[in-house]
Structure formats: C-alpha cells, structure tokens
Amino acid sequence: MSSYAKQRCSAQEYLELERRAATKSEFFAGEIFAMTGASRNHNLIVANLVRELTLQLKGRPCETYPSDMRVKVNATGLYTYPDLAVVCGPPQFDDEQKDTLLNPTLIIEVLSMSTEGYDRGRKFAHYRKIDSLAEYLLVSQDKPHVDRYVRQPDNQWLLAEWDGLQSQVLLTSIDCRVDMAEIYDKVELTADTVE
Numbered sequence: 001m002s003s004y005a006k007q008r009c010s011a012q013e014y015l016e017l018e019r020r021a022a023t024k025s026e027f028f029a030g031e032i033f034a035m036t037g038a039s040r041n042h043n044l045i046v047a048n049l050v051r052e053l054t055l056q057l058k059g060r061p062c063e064t065y066p067s068d069m070r071v072k073v074n075a076t077g078l079y080t081y082p083d084l085a086v087v088c089g090p091p092q093f094d095d096e097q098k099d100t101l102l103n104p105t106l107i108i109e110v111l112s113m114s115t116e117g118y119d120r121g122r123k124f125a126h127y128r129k130i131d132s133l134a135e136y137l138l139v140s141q142d143k144p145h146v147d148r149y150v151r152q153p154d155n156q157w158l159l160a161e162w163d164g165l166q167s168q169v170l171l172t173s174i175d176c177r178v179d180m181a182e183i184y185d186k187v188e189l190t191a192d193t194v195e
Contacts, residue, residue, distance in 0.1 A: 062088040075129035084108040103132035134173035
C-alpha cells in the first residue's frame with residue numbers, strides 16, 4: 001500500500017470511483033491508496049501461477065482470479081487486489097457487481113522490494129481476519145523462494161518454505177502441487193540465486 005493517501009471517502013464512494021478508474025487503488029479507513037505497476041518478473045510469475053492452478057483446478061468447484069479481482073476484508077474494511085486469489089466452493093461477492101470477492105480460500109502475493117514488508121506484515125494481518133482464508137503464499141520475484149502459511153485449527157499459522165527450482169510447492173487448501181520451475185518459467189534470475 002502506498003503511503004500517500006489520495007482522498008478521504010466512504011467505502012461506497014471508493015467503489016464508485018474505482019469502478020470507473022483506469023488504474024487500481026486500495027481502500028482502508030476512508031483513504032484511497034494508488035497501486036503501482038509491476039515488473040516483468042512479477043507479471044510472469046503471476047501468469048505462470050494462474051496457468052498452473054487453472055489447469056489443475058479444471059473440473060473442480062474452484063475459481064482462480066488474477067490481480068484484477070478485488071478482495072474485501074469484512075472484519076477490517078480493507079479493499080485490496082491480491083496478485084492471485086482462489087476460491088473453492090461458491091464465491092461470495094460484496095454486491096451484485098461481482099467484482100469484490102469476500103471468501104478467498106488461497107491468496108498469493110508476489111513480493112517486490114516496495115511491497116514485501118506490507119505483504120508480510122500489515123496486509124497479512126488483514127488477510128488473517130478472512131474466515132475462509134486457509135492458505136497464504138508469498139513468492140519472491142528475485143530468487144526461487146516461496147513461503148507458505150497454512151491456517152491451523154487453533155487459528156495459528158504454520159510456515160513452510162521452498163527454495164530452488166527443483167522443489168515442488170504443495171498447496172493443501174486447494175489440493176494442488178506446483179513445480180518451482182513452472183512458477184519461475186521465463187523469469188530472469190541471476191546465477192547466484194538459482195540452486
């Protein structure tokens with residue numbers, strides 16, 4: 001989330017503005033925050049994940065949404081755009097526009113230097129308030145590394161990590177496995193970051 005608020009407004013005013021806007025913005029506590037564009041590596045990773053998960057979820061009651069699907073955290077009022085969201089079972093939306101998802105099962109964020117602290121910290125704190133969220137994946141765009149957080153029955157979150165292109169990431173909430181080599185297909189990595 002950018003630290004520069006554009007204006008104060010209600011959630012309804014935000015949605016009206018956002019639905020007409022050429023660019024995406026987050027909303028929290030009456031403030032609208034402009035979102036910046038993404039790098040080539042970031043976009044390739046998102047596209048790779050969308051491809052892999054969509055293929056694996058074909059014929060199952062799950063839907064994969066890339067970064068244009070807004071997610072609302074009802075408990076905190078945050079409206080945001082995860083890099084990728086998956087919902088299993090009937091999707092629930094904020095209103096009849098069906099452009100604001102309320103019940104993601106899995107959220108994936110691709111990290112950048114400017115967003116990593118937010119994605120690991122305050123944003124994850126918001127996401128943990130979504131009752132349906134079972135899994136949160138953080139994907140590095142600079143090296144083959146993935147952190148996965150899985151909600152436990154006692155509402156704690158268990159961390160697992162994967163490194164290197166030979167690894168395979170297990171997504172238990174949606175019963176999928178994704179090879180790290182597929183996540184990082186065509187992504188430019190420096191020789192010292194590839195295992």
